[in-house]
Amino acid sequence: MLRLAVTGAGGFLGWHVRVLLRALGWPEPIVLTRGDLADPRLVAAKLTGGVDRVLHLAGVNRGEPADVAAGNVQLAVQLAEGLKQCPDPPVRVVYANSVQAGNGTPYGDAKATAARLLAGAGVDLDDVLLPNLYGEHGRPYYNSAVATFCRVLAEGGRPEVHADRELRLVHVTDAAARLIGVPTGGSWDPAMPALRIGVRALADRLTAMAATYRTGEIPSLPDRQDIRLFNTYRSHCFPAHYPLALPRRADARGELVETVKAHGGAGQTFCSTTRPGITRGEHYHLAKVERFVVLRGSAEISLRRVDDAEVLRFPVSGDEPVLVDMPTMWVHKLVNTGADELVTMFWTNELFDPNRPDTWPEPVEAARSASLAVSA
Template identity: 45%
Template sequence: MPTQDDQGREGAIAMTGGGGFLGWHTRAAIHASGKKSTPVAVGAQFDVDTAVATLDGAARLIHIAGVNRASDDEVRDGNVTFASQMAEALERAENPPPVVVFANSTQAGNGSAYGSSKEAAADILGAVAGDLGLKFLDVKLPNLFGEHGRPFYNAVTSTFCHILAEGGRPEVVDDKELALLHAQNAADLLTGEVSTSHQSSLEENILVSELLGHLTRFSEAYSSGSIPDVSEPFQRDLFNTYRSYAFSVRPAIALTKNSDPRGSFFEIIRCRGGESQSSFSTTAPGISRGDHYHRRKIERFTVLAGEATIAVRKIFTDEVQEFRVTGDLPMSIDMPTLWPHKITNTGDDTLFTSFWANELYDDAQPDTVKELV
């Protein structure tokens, strides 16, 4: 089993780049662990006194902020400047974090402006950590994928998911092999929840055409409400990535209700492989269930009888989306990963609800984090 790093387990975690794709996922992972993350601004917004105050007494520093889409000079200057700013703050802190983590890239040292600047940034942070007697983790990350990546910017996975969710047909331009790592796994490496010695076991080597094939099959299956085979962690993470784009296009899944004099029947879910668990609840009027989120678990809510409102909110945002559902017009809502959610009985009668999850509930690893919608 992956082991936790042995330092920096207590206190707040200082981090740069919290507003970006990997930063958002890392903040979410820290939140799920019950710890606190505190931002450190870099670049033009950098203030050394503020940075020193944030770093002083922190459990670890995770440096994610970087520049990868700009002119060569801007890329070089940006990455080196950000690292130099963090080095200055570390040197000035009376009680610097015992662990300094750099979200580096496997492109470091490849001769490009980006690769050279990432290598230089690692040297800067590594040198100051060595001088101060701090543990330095240089985490070289490959191609990242995950929920809410920016299409046509973050990675080809984001672009494929966006196009497929919108009903388009992506094309493969360069069918090369990619090493893919889910952003939540990357976050676990950066926070020390999983030892960096296990990084290779979390990565998936895959051709771009194979990636598109998986995502296309996911899109085709999910268009009818079916869940593809998500028995393998990579397939589950890739499907959850696709779902984050599909949810904005079609959050509700209409179900076909068949009725005759005997009563009515409708199919709730069709899963094409892997273990799963179904459960059923009754809820009194005015009562809510939920107010939690999942990092990796897939969960489907279906009202069988009664009236309810399902509310969801993307973590770290204030906007709440609500869906009014009733057993008379059966539909399912799949909970997006990293979105707090709840269901409230808004009717006058008992609410009957079916819940489905793609995995068996495990008390030791429930993947259920309390958070009010």
């Protein structure tokens, strides 16, 4: 277990790094803000004693080419100067570089220059060339085409493809695992397996997922990349698309409720009873798709995004069954708010594996700082 410091902790990659650290049970990282980086003495003070590794994630990805280039170089200069003034520096700097480094563009050449500057800071450098990253809560029109397409689809639009080319996409949790330096787990792979797909094919795949999911049906999820693309899309649907009413059919015999229609892939269904006032949950998942449907009684489903403070609440009842799908990286719980026993159906997209449960305990009502949370 290492003690880390992180630049760019409030960005897309930074948030996912902090979520994975939370799941691993590692200490909260020391955060170096851009204001901190402007003062080499402050950087040295924060890094002196007890910090094993610095993850340099801060960067400038969008803007005027000259500003993008200058910004990436400046951030590296500032961190390198702070490291040089550190009497007891970290053992290693891990740099979130880009596969575009040195490709002749202002951005690519600036990323390559930043790597050389960090290599000259007197600390071992792990220069990680990252491809296009995608994942939950990426910023549309900024982080990736995946985020843009997902947001457009979630808002009822259709993605526009202006130029088709092959993309090499890596899920951001895999990138976080590579940067942190942890072995393969149930929900991450530091080898960063990539999805190679054309822009048009990506738009078509996400469009098909969205069309199937619009009524609550689960699209075919044959592999981990499909699951992660689906989770990314769902992150842009939450919370506006929930709860979703379920079809009900009644006759003289009673009622029938269609709770899950899955078009392909694994899955497991189970039911529970919960006594009045009792809580279930208080955890989050990194990759698992999980559905709650209350069939009898009344309850409240509460959710909070990891490292955020706001708690969202959904009152639900078996009198009018609805589905609420738990977004990945959101802590959630279910509380029986009625006077009678609660009956709930749960569905997940994978068979439960006690050795890799993808269930990370954390209270929903925990007081967390929202200052570093990524905006959706």
